[in-house]
Amino acid sequence: MTEHLLNQYCQTKIKLIDTALAQYIPGDAYPPIIYEAMRYSLFAGGKRLRPIMLIAAADAVGGNGAAYLPVACGLEMIHTYSLVHDDLPAMDNDDYRRGKLTSHKVYGDGMAILTGDGLLTAAFSTMLSQTAVDPAVLVKVVREIALAAGAAGMVGGQAVDLASEGQKIDDQTLKFMHQAKTGALFKAALRAGAMLAGGDRQQVDALTDYAEQFGLAFQITDDILDVVGSPDKIGKPVGSDVRNDKVTYVTLHSLVGAKQLAQIAVDNALASLKGFSVEAGILRELVMYLISREA
Amino acid sequence: MTEHLLNQYCQTKIKLIDTALAQYIPGDAYPPIIYEAMRYSLFAGGKRLRPIMLIAAADAVGGNGAAYLPVACGLEMIHTYSLVHDDLPAMDNDDYRRGKLTSHKVYGDGMAILTGDGLLTAAFSTMLSQTAVDPAVLVKVVREIALAAGAAGMVGGQAVDLASEGQKIDDQTLKFMHQAKTGALFKAALRAGAMLAGGDRQQVDALTDYAEQFGLAFQITDDILDVVGSPDKIGKPVGSDVRNDKVTYVTLHSLVGAKQLAQIAVDNALASLKGFSVEAGILRELVMYLISREA
Numbered sequence: 001m002t003e004h005l006l007n008q009y010c011q012t013k014i015k016l017i018d019t020a021l022a023q024y025i026p027g028d029a030y031p032p033i034i035y036e037a038m039r040y041s042l043f044a045g046g047k048r049l050r051p052i053m054l055i056a057a058a059d060a061v062g063g064n065g066a067a068y069l070p071v072a073c074g075l076e077m078i079h080t081y082s083l084v085h086d087d088l089p090a091m092d093n094d095d096y097r098r099g100k101l102t103s104h105k106v107y108g109d110g111m112a113i114l115t116g117d118g119l120l121t122a123a124f125s126t127m128l129s130q131t132a133v134d135p136a137v138l139v140k141v142v143r144e145i146a147l148a149a150g151a152a153g154m155v156g157g158q159a160v161d162l163a164s165e166g167q168k169i170d171d172q173t174l175k176f177m178h179q180a181k182t183g184a185l186f187k188a189a190l191r192a193g194a195m196l197a198g199g200d201r202q203q204v205d206a207l208t209d210y211a212e213q214f215g216l217a218f219q220i221t222d223d224i225l226d227v228v229g230s231p232d233k234i235g236k237p238v239g240s241d242v243r244n245d246k247v248t249y250v251t252l253h254s255l256v257g258a259k260q261l262a263q264i265a266v267d268n269a270l271a272s273l274k275g276f277s278v279e280a281g282i283l284r285e286l287v288m289y290l291i292s293r294e295a
Numbered sequence: 296m297t298e299h300l301l302n303q304y305c306q307t308k309i310k311l312i313d314t315a316l317a318q319y320i321p322g323d324a325y326p327p328i329i330y331e332a333m334r335y336s337l338f339a340g341g342k343r344l345r346p347i348m349l350i351a352a353a354d355a356v357g358g359n360g361a362a363y364l365p366v367a368c369g370l371e372m373i374h375t376y377s378l379v380h381d382d383l384p385a386m387d388n389d390d391y392r393r394g395k396l397t398s399h400k401v402y403g404d405g406m407a408i409l410t411g412d413g414l415l416t417a418a419f420s421t422m423l424s425q426t427a428v429d430p431a432v433l434v435k436v437v438r439e440i441a442l443a444a445g446a447a448g449m450v451g452g453q454a455v456d457l458a459s460e461g462q463k464i465d466d467q468t469l470k471f472m473h474q475a476k477t478g479a480l481f482k483a484a485l486r487a488g489a490m491l492a493g494g495d496r497q498q499v500d501a502l503t504d505y506a507e508q509f510g511l512a513f514q515i516t517d518d519i520l521d522v523v524g525s526p527d528k529i530g531k532p533v534g535s536d537v538r539n540d541k542v543t544y545v546t547l548h549s550l551v552g553a554k555q556l557a558q559i560a561v562d563n564a565l566a567s568l569k570g571f572s573v574e575a576g577i578l579r580e581l582v583m584y585l586i587s588r589e590a
Contacts, residue, residue: 025446031471034446034454085412090385090404109385113408114454117380118446120412124419125441128434135430139423146420151320151329151413159329159409176326 006285010052013066017051018043020069021076024126037107037115038122041084042077045098050075050185053214053286054193057207060273060280063197067132071141071196074127075189078149081119082158084112091162094240120149133196141192148188157181166245174247182222183215190214206272207283213269214287220262221290223248227255229294266291301580305347308361312346313338315364316371319421332402332410333417336375340393345370345480348509348581349488352502355568355575358492362427366436366491369422370484373444376414377453379407386457389535415444428491436487443483452476461540469542477517478510485509501567502578508564509582515557516585518543522550524589561586 021042029035051072055065065072087094087102088109095105104112127142147153157180160173169177190211194204226241227250241248249258269287273280316337324330346367350360360367382389382397383404390400399407422437442448452475455468464472485506489499521536522545536543544553564582568575 029447031446031451031455033458034451037454038446081412085408088405088408090408110383110457111454113380113383113385114450114457116412117376117415118450118454120415121441121445121450125438125445128438128441135434138434139430143420143423146416146423150416150420151326151333152324155409155413155416156326156329159332159406159413160326162405162409163328 003285003289006282006289009056009282010048013052013055014048016066016069017048017073017076020073024070024073025077025122033111034114034118037103037111038118040106041080041103041115042119044100046076046080048076050079050189053186053189053211053283054196056282056286057190057193057199058197059193060207060276060283061194061197061199061203062279063193063199065193065197068130068193068196070130071127071138071145071192072189074123074142075145075185075192077119077123077126078145078154078185081116081123082149082154084116084119086158088112091158092240123149130196137195141195145185145188145192148184153180153184154182157184161246164247169247171252174249174252178219179212179215182219183212186215186218187211202275206275209272210269210283210287213265213272214290217262217265217269217287217290220249220258220265221293223250224255224258224262225294226250262291298580298584301577301584304351304577305343308347308350309343311361311364312343312368312371315368319365319368320372320417328406329409329413332398332406333413335401336379336398336410337372337414339395341371341375343371345374345484348481348484348506348578349491351577351581352485352488352494353492354488355502355571355578356489356492356494356498357574358488358494360488360492363425363488363491365425366422366433366440366487367484369418369437370440370480370487372414372418372421373440373449373480376411376418377444377449379411379414381453383407386453387535418444425491432490436490440480440483440487443479448475448479449477452479456541459542464542466547469544469547473514474507474510477514478507481510481513482506497570501570504567505564505578505582508560508567509585512557512560512564512582512585515544515553515560516588518545519550519553519557520589521545557586 025035025038025042027035027039054068054072054075058065058068083097084103086092087097088104094102096102103115107115130138157177160177161181187208190207191204194207223241226239249261253261266287270284273284320330320333320337322330322334349363349367349370353360353363378392379398381387382392383399389397391397398410402410425433452472455472456476482503485502486499489502518536521533524533544556548556561582565579568579
């Protein structure tokens with residue numbers, strides 16, 4: 001497995017995901033104003049990391065990941081809604097994301113709130129349209145994704161983030177915040193893929209460990225990129241964490257310390273895959289790519 | 296069946312619903328900031344109309360409505376989230392609801408957005424925790440609720456409402472807006488109750504008709520109350536539709552015309568229940584109460 005193969009795998013899956021997303025949120029549905037706004041953010045250059053991880057996890061346990069596009073695309077809708085709401089003036093107040101104007105800059109604050117609401121709700125109607133899976137398994141998987149996205153997960157992490165801006169927070173709170181904001185959905189994606197494809201208990205556990213380390217490495221890299229990244233590549237201004245007086249892995253551990261922590265997390269993620277053979281190659285490549293990413 | 300019995304039925308069910316809601320969104324969960332804000336709005340004096348309707352529909356087809364509290368409470372969470380977001384300055388900009396400060400006035404705009412997000416997400420994790428139902432039926436029911444709450448339903452209705460403020464809209468657009476904003480979730484509530492309790496096709500269809508007429512009567516009454524209601528009873532200022540230059544059933548049909556339309560909808564709702572016996576008594580009382588309500 002090489003980075004070239006990872007690229008090829010991702011390009012193939014992104015095509016499937018984008019085609020499916022365009023069907024689930026059609027351009028000719030009524031009322032046009034909300035569907036247009038939902039599509040604007042859904043097709044704003046996202047890397048489709050969460051659906052790819054679901055698919056890769058299903059592949060890793062010997063299943064056919066591409067059979068689970070409804071659930072995979074639901075994850076992308078949840079991720080996108082969270083970005084739309086995070087960018088609002090009442091939250092992070094960002095005008096650009098991935099080099100494009102944010103939803104509220106194009107459609108106004110009220111419509112951006114509704115756009116996020118529409119995407120979050122569509123995530124569930126889409127996931128629950130998944131066929132060719134035992135309904136009992138689907139209920140379990142979608143419930144787990146909801147819990148990861150909710151008050152004990154993403155939303156809770158955002159709430160702590162918002163409430164702690166400009167305040168000193170301890171290492172433990174920072175850890176919860178990041179696990180909740182990004183880690184929880186990664187974990188749900190990996191576990192969903194494994195469970196949908198019929199992975200056994202041991203496989204699901206191993207992919208859970210992988211996901212936790214992946215999420216940690218992802219967040220640390222994010223914090224590092226906010227300091228050393230290139231605005232052109234990230235598509236938004238850097239240094240916003242410092243300007244907003246946020247506590248990050250870099251402010252807590254210095255740049256060198258944060259890079260070491262990221263490497264440890266990547267090593268741990270790879271170790272958790274030791275029981276898998278070549279089918280987990282994509283997951284191995286993904287986490288190695290993560291630490292070298294520039295955006 | 297009398298209004299007294301309706302009252303008794305509702306009080307009994309409200310107690311069940313409130314107890315269940317307090318368990319689903321516990322006061323001691325982490326992080327406290329978001330759970331506290333979610334509970335503030337969940338326990339701000341809601342009439343629990345949607346969960347009661349689900350329970351009453353299940354009872355009407357001969358089932359035990361109280362067995363479906365997870366799905367019923369999910370409806371209340373969806374309703375509450377929509378109020379929290381609607382009250383935001385970027386939307387209707389209301390400071391009070393049911394006589395209490397709105398979420399954003401207490402917690403700030405950002406936290407109110409997250410509170411709505413948390414409630415909407417919790418609706419799905421809660422509904423999917425429903426046991427004692429065939430998972431295939433649960434998937435179908437929850438998916439239908441998601442569609443009713445989403446871009447083709449509630450969210451879409453809000454979007455049209457927001458986009459059309461201060462503009463002339465035609466009767467058809469008004470009809471969509473209201474069916475989508477309130478009718479869709481009523482319909483999903485009634486159908487969910489009937490389907491969860493194993494109602495047959497004919498029963499589900501009849502309750503669907505009932506729900507449509509109920510939703511219509513509800514919306515017209517809402518528009519009437521905004522003109523003739525007492526601020527003390529409604530718990531918010533009246534006349535906001537006129538001030539916001541909104542098109543309503545009253546502005547389109549005059550007060551007398553709107554009252555006539557409401558009565559016709561109530562009559563149609565009652566007619567749709569003609570195939571049901573005494574078990575549908577609560578649904579008959581509910582729609583008759585509706586037209587006489589003062590808040």
